[in-house]
Amino acid sequence: MKLVTAVIKPFKLDDVKDALKAIGVAGITVEEVRGFGRQGGHTETYRGAEYKIDFVPKVSLSIVIADDVVDSVVDTIVSSAATGKIGDGKIWVTDVERLVRIRTGEEGADAI
Amino acid sequence: MRKRALRIVSGLGGVVAILAITPSLGFAQDYVPTTQDYLNNLWVFMAGVLVFFMQAGFALVEAGLTRAKNVVNIFAKNMADAIVGILAFFATGFAFAFGGDGWFMGTEGFFLDGLDMAAIPEGGLSPATTFFFQAVFAATAVTIASGAMAERTKFTSYLIFSAVMCAFIYPVVVHWTWGGGLIADIQIGDAVFSDFAGSGIVHMAGGVAAFMGALFLGARIGKYDANGKPRAIPGHSIPFAILGVFILWFGWFGFNPGSELLADEFVMTVAVNTMLAAAAGGLFCTITIWIVAGKPDVAMIGNGVLAGLVAITAPCGAVTPLMATLIGAIGGIIVVFSVLFFDKVRIDDPVGAISVHGVVGAWGLLSIGLFSTYDDAFLGREDAGLFYGGGFDQLAVQALMLVIIVAWVGATTALLFGILKATIGLRVSAEEEIEGLDVLEHGLQGYAPDMAQTS
Numbered sequence: 154m155k156l157v158t159a160v161i162k163p164f165k166l167d168d169v170k171d172a173l174k175a176i177g178v179a180g181i182t183v184e185e186v187r188g189f190g191r192q193g194g195h196t197e198t199y200r201g202a203e204y205k206i207d208f209v210p211k212v213s214l215s216i217v218i219a220d221d222v223v224d225s226v227v228d229t230i231v232s233s234a235a236t237g238k239i240g241d242g243k244i245w246v247t248d249v250e251r252l253v254r255i256r257t258g259e260e261g262a263d264a265i
Numbered sequence: 266m267r268k269r270a271l272r273i274v275s276g277l278g279g280v281v282a283i284l285a286i287t288p289s290l291g292f293a294q295d296y297v298p299t300t301q302d303y304l305n306n307l308w309v310f311m312a313g314v315l316v317f318f319m320q321a322g323f324a325l326v327e328a329g330l331t332r333a334k335n336v337v338n339i340f341a342k343n344m345a346d347a348i349v350g351i352l353a354f355f356a357t358g359f360a361f362a363f364g365g366d367g368w369f370m371g372t373e374g375f376f377l378d379g380l381d382m383a384a385i386p387e388g389g390l391s392p393a394t395t396f397f398f399q400a401v402f403a404a405t406a407v408t409i410a411s412g413a414m415a416e417r418t419k420f421t422s423y424l425i426f427s428a429v430m431c432a433f434i435y436p437v438v439v440h441w442t443w444g445g446g447l448i449a450d451i452q453i454g455d456a457v458f459s460d461f462a463g464s465g466i467v468h469m470a471g472g473v474a475a476f477m478g479a480l481f482l483g484a485r486i487g488k489y490d491a492n493g494k495p496r497a498i499p500g501h502s503i504p505f506a507i508l509g510v511f512i513l514w515f516g517w518f519g520f521n522p523g524s525e526l527l528a529d530e531f532v533m534t535v536a537v538n539t540m541l542a543a544a545a546g547g548l549f550c551t552i553t554i555w556i557v558a559g560k561p562d563v564a565m566i567g568n569g570v571l572a573g574l575v576a577i578t579a580p581c582g583a584v585t586p587l588m589a590t591l592i593g594a595i596g597g598i599i600v601v602f603s604v605l606f607f608d609k610v611r612i613d614d615p616v617g618a619i620s621v622h623g624v625v626g627a628w629g630l631l632s633i634g635l636f637s638t639y640d641d642a643f644l645g646r647e648d649a650g651l652f653y654g655g656g657f658d659q660l661a662v663q664a665l666m667l668v669i670i671v672a673w674v675g676a677t678t679a680l681l682f683g684i685l686k687a688t689i690g691l692r693v694s695a696e697e698e699i700e701g702l703d704v705l706e707h708g709l710q711g712y713a714p715d716m717a718q719t720s
Contacts, residue, residue, distance in 0.1 A: 201562075
């Protein structure tokens with residue numbers, strides 16, 4: 154099992170969700186997060202004084218999936234979240250040691 | 266020209282007259298009020314209700330333009346202004362303002378003692394109506410300082426300021442003007458002072474107190490970087506702030522038209538002038554900040570609308586609709602540069618109260634000397650403004666009045682804040698300021714998450 158974590162532009166969330174549901178992904182957890190990458194922050198003015206927004210709002214998706222669908226899930230996120238402009242975000246994949254469905258107690262692939 | 270003498274005696278001054286004639290409670294009400302008299306009192310009451318609602322507007326503007334960690338403290342201070350302000354004005358404020366005709370202040374009618382509250386004089390207001398309307402004005406005058414002193418003032422010290430402002434400092438200003446004292450006695454040529462609803466008496470007085478408060482407190486931690494360059498500390502809720510601006514705008518339809526103190530044909534001309542000046546203030550503030558900062562900063566535009574309102578508060582009974590628009594527009598431009606100026610000279614005013622009420626209040630007061638053309642504002646003559654052939658007399662009286670009010674409020678509030686700073690302290694500790702005033706001053710979070718609860 155793998156955990157796919159994707160940090161994307163907030164307005165792309167619906168597109169990504171629809172694309173993932175279309176390829177059979179059963180569940181997604183999202184969080185509103187803030188951060189910066191190569192895009193960096195930007196400077197704004199408030200009542201005439203400057204301030205810097207270093208951390209730009211993003212949405213983070215966490216998806217636990219079986220090993221054999223990792224590539225298709227990652228490819229789907231890339232194609233549905235991309236705008237081609239700076240700040241599109243990142244995706245990373247990590248191993249999941251144990252997975253439990255709380256309601257039934259099922260473990261492993263059955264719990265996905 | 267119309268009704269000036271009548272209104273001074275029967276309106277605000279009526280209280281003085283009643284006191285003078287009948288110092289005891291045994292006032293025989295020979296006069297049977299007419300429907301018009303009841304209408305007058307009812308209208309001024311309704312206007313007072315609108316003015317009272319401005320407290321909600323002030324609270325929202327101030328809360329919106331400051332940080333979430335201080336939101337409880339902001340609302341607490343605004344509640345205190347209403348609670349303490351009304352009681353202080355009841356205890357001594359009203360007596361100092363209207364209880365006698367000495368040049369300095371009145372001395373009769375503490376706790377409204379000895380007043381026949383229900384007695385409506387011919388063509389005027391009962392003491393009850395007058396007190397109600399004046400008390401909500403006093404609460405407005407004191408709450409102006411709250412925003413400039415936000416996010417760092419010790420709550421106890423603020424309460425003391427609030428009480429002294431409403432019990433003594435502001436009532437003296439009122440006595441000198443609407444109460445017939447020092448400033449009301451000034452005459453240059455044919456010109457006597459005019460401040461229809463209080464650009465100077467209420468707003469500039471509040472703005473000067475706000476300035477002294479911010480000066481004695483010093484800037485918030487983090488407001489200036491190591492080189493002394495001002496940094497923005499964005500407020501936590503623009504929706505709060507702008508809703509507050511709309512509530513204040515709404516309340517101002519009581520503040521200015523209610524100050525007619527009668528239900529007559531001039532109420533609506535005042536209302537129209539008020540409406541136009543607010544819109545013009547907003548528009549020209551938008552243009553100005555867009556040019557200066559590159560974006561139409563809505564937090565500043567809110568200040569612009571309020572600046573238009575403050576500016577027209579004095580001249581709303583003496584200028585044409587077009588000139589009201591111009592006066593509001595100039596107010597909206599002034600406020601931008603004033604906010605930038607005070608930021609630069611390290612007077613940290615989180616909400617722009619000094620600029621909106623103090624600086625633009627002064628502009629409103631002076632604008633009478635330039636633009637007044639008819640007299641629904643106790644001017645005693647038509648065309649008193651410089652641009653209408655009235656010469657410099659009116660402008661001179663307005664300027665003198667400005668200097669006297671600034672000197673009085675500046676000196677007394679400086680003394681008060683100085684004493685507070687030297688004794689119980691005016692400012693919270695650095696730890697408390699960084700942590701936020703809500704939990705440490707009030708034991709409460711403004712936005713506590715539900716999951717912090719155990720059941």
